[in-house]
Amino acid sequence: MSGAGEPALLERREGGVVVLTMNVPDKRNALVPEIREGLIEAFARLDEDRECRAIVLTGAGPAFCAGGDISNPGPFTGPQVRMLMKRPQRLLRAIAGHSKPVIAAVDGPAFGAGFALASACDFIAAGENASFCAAYGRIGVMPDIGLLWSLPLRVSMGVVREVVMFADVIKAPQAKAMGIVEWLAEGQTGLELAMERAQQLATKATAAIGATKALLVRAPLDIDTVLSQEMEAQAWLGATEDAQEGSRAFREKRKPEFKGY
Template sequence: MSEGTPLIEERDGKVAILTLNNPTKLNALSQEIRDRLLVVVPELVRDPGVGAILITGAGRGFSSGGDFSKSSAARSAVATREAFRSAHIWIRELVASETMVVTAVNGPAAGAGFGLAMLGDYVIASQAAFFRSGFPTAGVAPDYGLGWTLPRAVGSVRAREILMGNRKIDAAEAGRIGMVTRVVPPERLMEEALAAAHALAGAPYAMGMAKRMVRRAFETTLEAYLDEEAFSQAVAFASEDFIEGALAFQEKRPPAFRKI
Protein backbone atom coordinates (compact mmCIF):
# COMPACT_ATOMS: atom_id res chain seq x y z
CA MET A 1 0.00 0.00 0.00
CA SER A 2 1.14 3.54 -0.77
CA GLU A 3 2.00 5.31 2.47
CA GLY A 4 1.02 8.75 1.16
CA THR A 5 -2.32 7.76 -0.37
CA PRO A 6 -5.25 8.57 1.95
CA LEU A 7 -7.56 6.06 0.28
CA ILE A 8 -6.19 2.91 -1.38
CA GLU A 9 -8.29 1.93 -4.41
CA GLU A 10 -8.02 -1.60 -5.83
CA ARG A 11 -10.06 -3.92 -8.03
CA ASP A 12 -10.65 -7.66 -7.78
CA GLY A 13 -12.92 -8.54 -10.68
CA LYS A 14 -16.32 -6.93 -10.04
CA VAL A 15 -15.32 -5.87 -6.52
CA ALA A 16 -13.83 -2.43 -5.81
CA ILE A 17 -11.78 -2.40 -2.60
CA LEU A 18 -11.37 0.87 -0.69
CA THR A 19 -8.89 0.93 2.20
CA LEU A 20 -8.79 3.89 4.58
CA ASN A 21 -5.10 4.64 4.85
CA ASN A 22 -4.36 6.75 7.92
CA PRO A 23 -3.07 3.94 10.17
CA THR A 24 -1.02 6.08 12.57
CA LYS A 25 -4.34 7.65 13.68
CA LEU A 26 -6.38 4.43 13.44
CA ASN A 27 -7.71 5.65 10.09
CA ALA A 28 -9.32 8.79 11.45
CA LEU A 29 -11.38 10.34 8.68
CA SER A 30 -9.03 13.11 7.61
CA GLN A 31 -10.11 15.79 5.15
CA GLU A 32 -8.03 14.00 2.50
CA ILE A 33 -9.90 10.72 3.02
CA ARG A 34 -13.29 12.48 3.02
CA ASP A 35 -12.46 14.42 -0.14
CA ARG A 36 -11.46 11.24 -1.92
CA LEU A 37 -14.59 9.34 -0.83
CA LEU A 38 -16.69 12.17 -2.23
CA VAL A 39 -15.11 11.59 -5.64
CA VAL A 40 -14.65 7.81 -5.68
CA VAL A 41 -17.95 6.48 -4.30
CA PRO A 42 -20.23 8.14 -6.89
CA GLU A 43 -17.90 6.94 -9.66
CA LEU A 44 -17.98 3.35 -8.42
CA VAL A 45 -21.75 3.05 -8.01
CA ARG A 46 -22.16 4.22 -11.61
CA ASP A 47 -19.44 1.94 -13.00
CA PRO A 48 -21.05 -0.99 -14.88
CA GLY A 49 -17.98 -3.10 -14.08
CA VAL A 50 -18.45 -2.79 -10.30
CA GLY A 51 -20.97 -5.06 -8.58
CA ALA A 52 -19.83 -4.53 -4.99
CA ILE A 53 -17.69 -2.17 -2.94
CA LEU A 54 -15.60 -3.48 -0.03
CA ILE A 55 -14.44 -0.94 2.58
CA THR A 56 -11.78 -1.67 5.23
CA GLY A 57 -8.98 0.03 7.14
CA ALA A 58 -5.20 -0.20 6.98
CA GLY A 59 -3.26 -1.39 10.00
CA ARG A 60 -4.94 -2.38 13.25
CA GLY A 61 -8.03 -0.17 13.10
CA PHE A 62 -11.08 0.27 10.89
CA SER A 63 -11.63 3.94 11.73
CA SER A 64 -11.44 5.97 14.93
CA GLY A 65 -13.91 8.48 13.48
CA GLY A 66 -13.48 12.18 12.84
CA ASP A 67 -9.99 13.65 12.77
CA PHE A 68 -10.10 16.56 15.23
CA SER A 69 -6.34 17.13 15.31
CA LYS A 70 -6.48 20.13 12.95
CA SER A 71 -9.72 21.70 14.18
CA SER A 72 -9.97 21.77 17.97
CA ALA A 73 -11.70 25.17 17.89
CA ALA A 74 -15.46 25.27 17.47
CA ARG A 75 -16.67 25.85 13.90
CA SER A 76 -19.70 27.84 12.88
CA ALA A 77 -22.94 25.92 12.46
CA VAL A 78 -23.05 26.91 8.78
CA ALA A 79 -19.53 25.60 8.07
CA THR A 80 -20.25 22.33 9.88
CA ARG A 81 -23.54 21.82 8.04
CA GLU A 82 -21.89 22.33 4.66
CA ALA A 83 -19.07 19.91 5.54
CA PHE A 84 -21.57 17.21 6.42
CA ARG A 85 -23.65 17.87 3.33
CA SER A 86 -20.59 16.93 1.28
CA ALA A 87 -20.22 13.66 3.19
CA HIS A 88 -23.92 12.98 2.83
CA ILE A 89 -23.59 12.96 -0.95
CA TRP A 90 -21.51 9.78 -1.00
CA ILE A 91 -23.28 8.25 2.03
CA ARG A 92 -26.59 8.50 0.14
CA GLU A 93 -24.92 6.96 -2.89
CA LEU A 94 -23.78 3.92 -0.88
CA VAL A 95 -27.14 3.36 0.82
CA ALA A 96 -29.53 4.22 -2.00
CA SER A 97 -27.65 2.66 -4.92
CA GLU A 98 -28.14 -0.91 -6.04
CA THR A 99 -24.40 -1.55 -5.72
CA MET A 100 -23.74 -3.89 -2.82
CA VAL A 101 -21.49 -2.73 0.03
CA VAL A 102 -19.39 -4.88 2.36
CA THR A 103 -17.51 -3.40 5.29
CA ALA A 104 -14.62 -5.44 6.72
CA VAL A 105 -14.14 -4.17 10.27
CA ASN A 106 -10.60 -5.15 11.20
CA GLY A 107 -10.30 -3.27 14.50
CA PRO A 108 -11.76 -0.33 16.42
CA ALA A 109 -14.71 1.45 14.78
CA ALA A 110 -15.65 4.55 16.75
CA GLY A 111 -17.75 7.63 16.14
CA ALA A 112 -18.02 8.31 12.42
CA GLY A 113 -15.99 5.13 11.88
CA PHE A 114 -18.80 3.19 13.57
CA GLY A 115 -21.23 4.96 11.26
CA LEU A 116 -19.16 4.06 8.20
CA ALA A 117 -18.98 0.41 9.26
CA MET A 118 -22.78 0.22 9.55
CA LEU A 119 -23.28 1.46 5.97
CA GLY A 120 -22.42 -2.05 4.75
CA ASP A 121 -25.12 -4.35 3.41
CA TYR A 122 -22.87 -6.99 4.96
CA VAL A 123 -20.77 -6.04 7.98
CA ILE A 124 -18.00 -8.62 8.48
CA ALA A 125 -16.15 -8.12 11.77
CA SER A 126 -12.82 -9.48 12.93
CA GLN A 127 -12.74 -10.98 16.41
CA ALA A 128 -10.36 -8.10 17.17
CA ALA A 129 -12.94 -5.46 16.23
CA PHE A 130 -15.01 -3.37 18.61
CA PHE A 131 -17.51 -0.55 18.26
CA ARG A 132 -18.10 2.58 20.34
CA SER A 133 -20.27 5.60 19.60
CA GLY A 134 -17.89 8.15 21.14
CA PHE A 135 -20.37 10.96 20.56
CA PRO A 136 -21.33 11.65 24.19
CA THR A 137 -17.71 12.23 25.25
CA ALA A 138 -16.99 14.37 22.17
CA GLY A 139 -20.03 16.55 22.79
CA VAL A 140 -21.49 15.96 19.33
CA ALA A 141 -24.41 14.13 17.73
CA PRO A 142 -24.19 10.74 15.94
CA ASP A 143 -23.20 11.10 12.31
CA TYR A 144 -22.44 9.18 9.12
CA GLY A 145 -25.99 7.87 9.22
CA LEU A 146 -25.49 5.88 12.42
CA GLY A 147 -28.72 7.06 14.03
CA TRP A 148 -30.53 5.69 10.96
CA THR A 149 -28.67 2.42 10.36
CA LEU A 150 -28.18 1.20 13.93
CA PRO A 151 -31.86 1.06 15.00
CA ARG A 152 -32.60 -0.90 11.82
CA ALA A 153 -29.96 -3.44 12.83
CA VAL A 154 -30.60 -3.84 16.57
CA GLY A 155 -33.89 -2.04 17.34
CA SER A 156 -34.44 1.43 18.76
CA VAL A 157 -34.18 0.50 22.45
CA ARG A 158 -30.79 -1.16 22.10
CA ALA A 159 -29.59 1.52 19.66
CA ARG A 160 -30.31 4.26 22.21
CA GLU A 161 -28.32 2.38 24.84
CA ILE A 162 -25.36 1.94 22.47
CA LEU A 163 -25.39 5.51 21.17
CA MET A 164 -26.12 7.34 24.43
CA GLY A 165 -24.34 5.01 26.86
CA ASN A 166 -21.08 5.08 24.89
CA ARG A 167 -20.48 1.47 25.85
CA LYS A 168 -17.82 -0.56 24.08
CA ILE A 169 -19.41 -3.34 22.00
CA ASP A 170 -16.92 -6.10 21.24
CA ALA A 171 -17.20 -8.28 18.15
CA ALA A 172 -18.76 -11.21 20.00
CA GLU A 173 -21.58 -9.06 21.37
CA ALA A 174 -22.04 -7.35 18.01
CA GLY A 175 -22.59 -10.78 16.49
CA ARG A 176 -25.03 -11.85 19.21
CA ILE A 177 -27.25 -8.79 18.87
CA GLY A 178 -27.32 -8.84 15.08
CA MET A 179 -25.27 -5.68 14.63
CA VAL A 180 -22.87 -7.41 12.24
CA THR A 181 -23.39 -10.09 9.63
CA ARG A 182 -20.77 -12.40 11.10
CA VAL A 183 -17.56 -12.47 13.13
CA VAL A 184 -14.43 -14.20 11.83
CA PRO A 185 -10.82 -14.73 12.99
CA PRO A 186 -8.56 -11.76 12.13
CA GLU A 187 -6.45 -13.74 9.68
CA ARG A 188 -9.55 -14.71 7.68
CA LEU A 189 -11.26 -11.31 7.61
CA MET A 190 -10.31 -10.15 4.13
CA GLU A 191 -10.76 -13.60 2.62
CA GLU A 192 -14.29 -13.83 4.05
CA ALA A 193 -15.19 -10.24 3.19
CA LEU A 194 -13.92 -10.55 -0.37
CA ALA A 195 -15.81 -13.83 -0.86
CA ALA A 196 -18.99 -12.16 0.41
CA ALA A 197 -18.46 -9.18 -1.90
CA HIS A 198 -18.00 -11.43 -4.93
CA ALA A 199 -21.14 -13.39 -4.04
CA LEU A 200 -23.16 -10.19 -3.70
CA ALA A 201 -21.77 -8.85 -6.98
CA GLY A 202 -22.94 -11.95 -8.85
CA ALA A 203 -26.54 -11.06 -9.77
CA PRO A 204 -26.62 -7.26 -9.92
CA TYR A 205 -30.31 -6.72 -10.63
CA ALA A 206 -31.59 -9.30 -8.14
CA MET A 207 -29.24 -8.16 -5.37
CA GLY A 208 -29.89 -4.49 -6.05
CA MET A 209 -33.65 -4.98 -5.88
CA ALA A 210 -33.33 -7.01 -2.67
CA LYS A 211 -31.26 -4.22 -1.11
CA ARG A 212 -33.80 -1.61 -2.17
CA MET A 213 -36.78 -3.61 -0.97
CA VAL A 214 -35.31 -4.33 2.46
CA ARG A 215 -34.72 -0.59 2.87
CA ARG A 216 -38.25 0.21 1.70
CA ALA A 217 -39.74 -2.20 4.23
CA PHE A 218 -38.98 0.37 6.95
CA GLU A 219 -40.30 3.32 4.97
CA THR A 220 -43.70 2.41 3.57
CA THR A 221 -46.99 0.61 4.18
CA LEU A 222 -47.47 -3.08 3.42
CA GLU A 223 -49.85 -2.24 0.55
CA ALA A 224 -47.37 0.14 -1.06
CA TYR A 225 -44.54 -2.30 -0.46
CA LEU A 226 -46.37 -5.17 -2.17
CA ASP A 227 -47.18 -2.95 -5.15
CA GLU A 228 -43.48 -2.14 -5.43
CA GLU A 229 -42.61 -5.83 -5.07
CA ALA A 230 -44.94 -6.74 -7.95
CA PHE A 231 -43.41 -4.02 -10.13
CA SER A 232 -39.87 -5.13 -9.30
CA GLN A 233 -40.66 -8.74 -10.16
CA ALA A 234 -42.33 -7.71 -13.41
CA VAL A 235 -39.16 -5.89 -14.44
CA ALA A 236 -36.96 -8.73 -13.16
CA PHE A 237 -38.75 -11.41 -15.17
CA ALA A 238 -38.25 -9.31 -18.32
CA SER A 239 -34.56 -8.62 -17.60
CA GLU A 240 -31.40 -10.07 -19.10
CA ASP A 241 -30.50 -11.34 -15.62
CA PHE A 242 -33.55 -13.61 -15.53
CA ILE A 243 -32.99 -14.88 -19.07
CA GLU A 244 -29.34 -15.64 -18.30
CA GLY A 245 -30.20 -17.22 -14.92
CA ALA A 246 -32.82 -19.52 -16.43
CA LEU A 247 -30.52 -20.50 -19.29
CA ALA A 248 -27.61 -21.19 -16.91
CA PHE A 249 -29.88 -23.38 -14.78
CA GLN A 250 -30.93 -25.40 -17.81
CA GLU A 251 -27.33 -25.75 -19.01
CA LYS A 252 -26.06 -26.55 -15.49
CA ARG A 253 -23.42 -23.81 -15.45
CA PRO A 254 -22.78 -20.68 -13.35
CA PRO A 255 -24.70 -17.64 -14.67
CA ALA A 256 -22.77 -14.79 -16.26
CA PHE A 257 -24.67 -11.73 -15.06
CA ARG A 258 -23.89 -8.17 -16.10
CA LYS A 259 -24.50 -4.97 -14.12
CA ILE A 260 -27.54 -3.16 -15.50
Protein backbone atom coordinates in the same frame (compact mmCIF):
# COMPACT_ATOMS: atom_id res chain seq x y z
CA MET B 1 -0.91 10.92 6.91
CA SER B 2 -0.62 8.07 4.40
CA GLY B 3 2.80 6.84 3.40
CA ALA B 4 5.00 9.07 1.27
CA GLY B 5 3.40 9.44 -2.11
CA GLU B 6 0.48 7.17 -1.23
CA PRO B 7 -3.11 8.37 -1.70
CA ALA B 8 -5.47 8.55 1.25
CA LEU B 9 -7.75 6.04 -0.47
CA LEU B 10 -6.43 2.92 -2.16
CA GLU B 11 -8.40 0.95 -4.74
CA ARG B 12 -7.77 -2.51 -6.10
CA ARG B 13 -9.77 -5.17 -7.92
CA GLU B 14 -10.04 -8.91 -7.53
CA GLY B 15 -12.34 -10.12 -10.27
CA GLY B 16 -15.70 -8.41 -9.81
CA VAL B 17 -14.83 -7.17 -6.31
CA VAL B 18 -13.43 -3.69 -5.72
CA VAL B 19 -11.61 -3.09 -2.43
CA LEU B 20 -11.54 0.48 -1.13
CA THR B 21 -8.96 0.97 1.63
CA MET B 22 -8.92 4.06 3.82
CA ASN B 23 -5.21 4.77 4.01
CA VAL B 24 -4.27 7.28 6.69
CA PRO B 25 -3.02 4.81 9.32
CA ASP B 26 -1.15 7.39 11.39
CA LYS B 27 -4.53 9.01 12.07
CA ARG B 28 -6.18 5.59 12.42
CA ASN B 29 -8.07 6.35 9.22
CA ALA B 30 -10.11 9.12 10.78
CA LEU B 31 -12.55 10.56 8.27
CA VAL B 32 -10.26 13.32 7.02
CA PRO B 33 -11.38 15.23 3.90
CA GLU B 34 -9.02 13.25 1.65
CA ILE B 35 -10.66 9.96 2.65
CA ARG B 36 -14.18 11.36 2.62
CA GLU B 37 -13.90 12.97 -0.80
CA GLY B 38 -12.08 9.97 -2.24
CA LEU B 39 -14.87 7.68 -1.08
CA ILE B 40 -17.60 9.93 -2.49
CA GLU B 41 -15.86 9.96 -5.88
CA ALA B 42 -15.15 6.22 -5.87
CA PHE B 43 -18.67 5.15 -4.92
CA ALA B 44 -20.16 7.44 -7.58
CA ARG B 45 -17.85 6.04 -10.26
CA LEU B 46 -18.34 2.41 -9.26
CA ASP B 47 -22.10 2.83 -9.35
CA GLU B 48 -21.79 3.07 -13.14
CA ASP B 49 -19.07 0.42 -13.50
CA ARG B 50 -20.49 -2.84 -14.87
CA GLU B 51 -17.31 -4.72 -14.06
CA CYS B 52 -17.78 -3.92 -10.38
CA ARG B 53 -20.14 -6.45 -8.81
CA ALA B 54 -19.42 -5.92 -5.10
CA ILE B 55 -17.43 -3.51 -2.93
CA VAL B 56 -15.39 -4.09 0.22
CA LEU B 57 -14.60 -1.09 2.43
CA THR B 58 -11.70 -1.47 4.85
CA GLY B 59 -8.93 0.44 6.61
CA ALA B 60 -5.14 0.23 6.45
CA GLY B 61 -3.13 -0.39 9.60
CA PRO B 62 -4.53 -1.16 13.05
CA ALA B 63 -7.93 0.55 12.69
CA PHE B 64 -10.93 0.51 10.38
CA CYS B 65 -11.79 4.15 11.10
CA ALA B 66 -11.27 5.78 14.47
CA GLY B 67 -13.86 8.53 13.99
CA GLY B 68 -14.40 11.94 12.50
CA ASP B 69 -11.81 14.52 11.57
CA ILE B 70 -11.12 16.64 14.67
CA SER B 71 -8.20 18.61 13.24
CA ASN B 72 -10.41 21.70 13.51
CA PRO B 73 -12.14 21.38 16.91
CA GLY B 74 -14.18 24.56 16.61
CA PRO B 75 -16.25 25.92 18.25
CA PHE B 76 -18.67 26.27 15.35
CA THR B 77 -21.86 28.20 14.87
CA GLY B 78 -25.08 26.39 13.95
CA PRO B 79 -24.84 27.35 10.25
CA GLN B 80 -21.20 26.20 10.16
CA VAL B 81 -22.14 22.81 11.61
CA ARG B 82 -24.89 22.38 9.03
CA MET B 83 -22.43 23.16 6.25
CA LEU B 84 -19.79 20.79 7.65
CA MET B 85 -22.29 17.92 7.85
CA LYS B 86 -23.33 18.05 4.19
CA ARG B 87 -20.33 16.17 2.80
CA PRO B 88 -20.34 13.31 5.35
CA GLN B 89 -24.07 12.93 4.78
CA ARG B 90 -23.43 12.73 1.05
CA LEU B 91 -20.99 9.89 1.73
CA LEU B 92 -23.63 8.05 3.76
CA ARG B 93 -26.07 8.32 0.86
CA ALA B 94 -23.40 7.11 -1.56
CA ILE B 95 -22.86 3.95 0.49
CA ALA B 96 -26.42 3.17 1.57
CA GLY B 97 -27.92 3.96 -1.83
CA HIS B 98 -25.27 2.20 -3.91
CA SER B 99 -26.44 -0.20 -6.60
CA LYS B 100 -23.80 -2.80 -5.66
CA PRO B 101 -23.59 -4.71 -2.36
CA VAL B 102 -21.10 -3.12 0.06
CA ILE B 103 -19.32 -5.04 2.82
CA ALA B 104 -17.44 -3.32 5.64
CA ALA B 105 -14.35 -5.33 6.58
CA VAL B 106 -13.65 -4.18 10.14
CA ASP B 107 -10.32 -5.02 11.73
CA GLY B 108 -9.55 -2.91 14.78
CA PRO B 109 -11.66 0.01 16.02
CA ALA B 110 -14.68 1.43 14.21
CA PHE B 111 -15.52 4.39 16.43
CA GLY B 112 -17.85 7.33 15.88
CA ALA B 113 -17.88 8.12 12.18
CA GLY B 114 -16.19 4.77 11.54
CA PHE B 115 -19.07 2.98 13.25
CA ALA B 116 -21.53 4.98 11.13
CA LEU B 117 -19.69 4.10 7.90
CA ALA B 118 -19.65 0.39 8.75
CA SER B 119 -23.30 0.42 9.78
CA ALA B 120 -24.29 2.07 6.48
CA CYS B 121 -22.86 -0.88 4.53
CA ASP B 122 -25.04 -3.85 3.63
CA PHE B 123 -22.94 -6.23 5.70
CA ILE B 124 -20.20 -6.07 8.32
CA ALA B 125 -17.48 -8.71 8.48
CA ALA B 126 -15.58 -8.26 11.74
CA GLY B 127 -12.17 -9.61 12.63
CA GLU B 128 -11.61 -10.98 16.11
CA ASN B 129 -9.87 -7.72 17.11
CA ALA B 130 -12.66 -5.48 15.82
CA SER B 131 -14.44 -3.12 18.19
CA PHE B 132 -17.25 -0.63 17.85
CA CYS B 133 -18.17 2.48 19.78
CA ALA B 134 -20.77 5.20 19.25
CA ALA B 135 -18.35 7.58 20.93
CA TYR B 136 -20.30 10.76 20.23
CA GLY B 137 -21.65 11.12 23.74
CA ARG B 138 -18.12 11.14 25.10
CA ILE B 139 -17.62 14.56 23.51
CA GLY B 140 -21.11 15.87 24.15
CA VAL B 141 -22.68 15.40 20.72
CA MET B 142 -25.23 12.99 19.23
CA PRO B 143 -24.63 10.32 16.57
CA ASP B 144 -24.48 11.54 12.99
CA ILE B 145 -23.67 10.32 9.46
CA GLY B 146 -26.95 8.43 9.63
CA LEU B 147 -26.14 6.10 12.52
CA LEU B 148 -29.57 6.68 14.07
CA TRP B 149 -31.05 5.50 10.74
CA SER B 150 -28.74 2.57 9.95
CA LEU B 151 -28.29 1.04 13.41
CA PRO B 152 -32.05 0.54 14.07
CA LEU B 153 -32.19 -1.43 10.81
CA ARG B 154 -29.69 -3.86 12.36
CA VAL B 155 -30.77 -4.14 15.98
CA SER B 156 -33.70 -3.42 18.29
CA MET B 157 -34.38 0.07 19.58
CA GLY B 158 -33.42 -1.08 23.05
CA VAL B 159 -29.98 -2.07 21.79
CA VAL B 160 -29.70 1.22 19.88
CA ARG B 161 -30.36 3.18 23.07
CA GLU B 162 -27.79 1.16 25.00
CA VAL B 163 -25.14 1.53 22.29
CA VAL B 164 -25.51 5.26 21.69
CA MET B 165 -26.30 6.45 25.23
CA PHE B 166 -23.68 4.50 27.15
CA ALA B 167 -21.03 4.84 24.40
CA ASP B 168 -19.31 1.67 25.59
CA VAL B 169 -16.65 -0.08 23.52
CA ILE B 170 -18.23 -3.21 22.04
CA LYS B 171 -15.87 -6.06 21.19
CA ALA B 172 -16.45 -8.17 18.09
CA PRO B 173 -18.09 -11.22 19.76
CA GLN B 174 -20.53 -8.98 21.64
CA ALA B 175 -21.26 -7.01 18.46
CA LYS B 176 -22.11 -10.29 16.71
CA ALA B 177 -24.37 -11.36 19.58
CA MET B 178 -26.15 -7.98 19.53
CA GLY B 179 -26.77 -8.15 15.79
CA ILE B 180 -24.51 -5.24 14.87
CA VAL B 181 -22.22 -7.56 12.90
CA GLU B 182 -23.37 -10.15 10.35
CA TRP B 183 -20.18 -12.21 10.17
CA LEU B 184 -17.45 -12.78 12.75
CA ALA B 185 -14.12 -14.06 11.45
CA GLU B 186 -12.52 -17.01 13.19
CA GLY B 187 -8.88 -17.67 12.45
CA GLN B 188 -8.79 -15.02 9.73
CA THR B 189 -9.12 -11.26 9.38
CA GLY B 190 -12.34 -9.40 8.75
CA LEU B 191 -10.96 -8.45 5.35
CA GLU B 192 -10.30 -12.07 4.38
CA LEU B 193 -13.82 -13.05 5.40
CA ALA B 194 -15.30 -10.03 3.62
CA MET B 195 -13.48 -10.94 0.41
CA GLU B 196 -14.86 -14.49 0.53
CA ARG B 197 -18.41 -13.21 0.89
CA ALA B 198 -17.91 -10.44 -1.69
CA GLN B 199 -16.68 -12.94 -4.27
CA GLN B 200 -19.88 -14.90 -3.69
CA LEU B 201 -21.99 -11.77 -4.14
CA ALA B 202 -20.08 -10.95 -7.33
CA THR B 203 -21.62 -14.04 -8.96
CA LYS B 204 -25.18 -12.95 -8.23
CA ALA B 205 -27.60 -10.92 -10.33
CA THR B 206 -26.26 -7.46 -9.52
CA ALA B 207 -29.21 -5.51 -10.94
CA ALA B 208 -31.63 -7.51 -8.81
CA ILE B 209 -29.54 -6.84 -5.71
CA GLY B 210 -29.48 -3.12 -6.53
CA ALA B 211 -33.25 -3.00 -6.97
CA THR B 212 -33.72 -4.82 -3.68
CA LYS B 213 -31.38 -2.41 -1.89
CA ALA B 214 -33.24 0.59 -3.33
CA LEU B 215 -36.42 -0.59 -1.64
CA LEU B 216 -34.82 -1.73 1.62
CA VAL B 217 -33.00 1.58 2.09
CA ARG B 218 -36.41 3.25 2.44
CA ALA B 219 -37.68 0.87 5.12
CA PRO B 220 -39.98 0.81 6.92
CA LEU B 221 -42.54 1.42 4.20
CA ASP B 222 -46.29 0.95 4.12
CA ILE B 223 -47.62 -2.02 2.15
CA ASP B 224 -49.03 0.04 -0.73
CA THR B 225 -45.65 1.68 -1.36
CA VAL B 226 -43.84 -1.65 -1.24
CA LEU B 227 -46.27 -3.31 -3.65
CA SER B 228 -46.14 -0.39 -6.08
CA GLN B 229 -42.35 -0.14 -6.07
CA GLU B 230 -41.77 -3.88 -6.34
CA MET B 231 -44.06 -3.97 -9.37
CA GLU B 232 -42.01 -1.28 -11.11
CA ALA B 233 -38.71 -2.90 -10.19
CA GLN B 234 -39.79 -6.36 -11.35
CA ALA B 235 -41.02 -4.94 -14.66
CA TRP B 236 -37.57 -3.45 -15.23
CA LEU B 237 -35.63 -6.47 -14.00
CA GLY B 238 -37.61 -8.87 -16.18
CA ALA B 239 -35.99 -7.34 -19.26
CA THR B 240 -32.41 -7.70 -18.00
CA GLU B 241 -30.06 -10.33 -19.38
CA ASP B 242 -29.51 -11.79 -15.92
CA ALA B 243 -33.23 -12.39 -15.40
CA GLN B 244 -33.46 -14.16 -18.72
CA GLU B 245 -30.36 -16.24 -17.93
CA GLY B 246 -31.81 -17.11 -14.52
CA SER B 247 -35.00 -18.35 -16.14
CA ARG B 248 -33.09 -20.40 -18.70
CA ALA B 249 -30.86 -21.93 -16.05
CA PHE B 250 -33.86 -22.88 -13.93
CA ARG B 251 -35.51 -24.63 -16.86
CA GLU B 252 -32.26 -26.35 -17.82
CA LYS B 253 -31.57 -27.37 -14.20
CA ARG B 254 -28.13 -25.73 -14.08
CA LYS B 255 -26.40 -22.97 -12.14
CA PRO B 256 -26.98 -19.53 -13.72
CA GLU B 257 -24.04 -17.53 -15.03
CA PHE B 258 -24.96 -13.96 -14.18
CA LYS B 259 -23.12 -11.09 -15.86
CA GLY B 260 -24.34 -8.25 -13.65
CA TYR B 261 -26.89 -6.62 -15.98
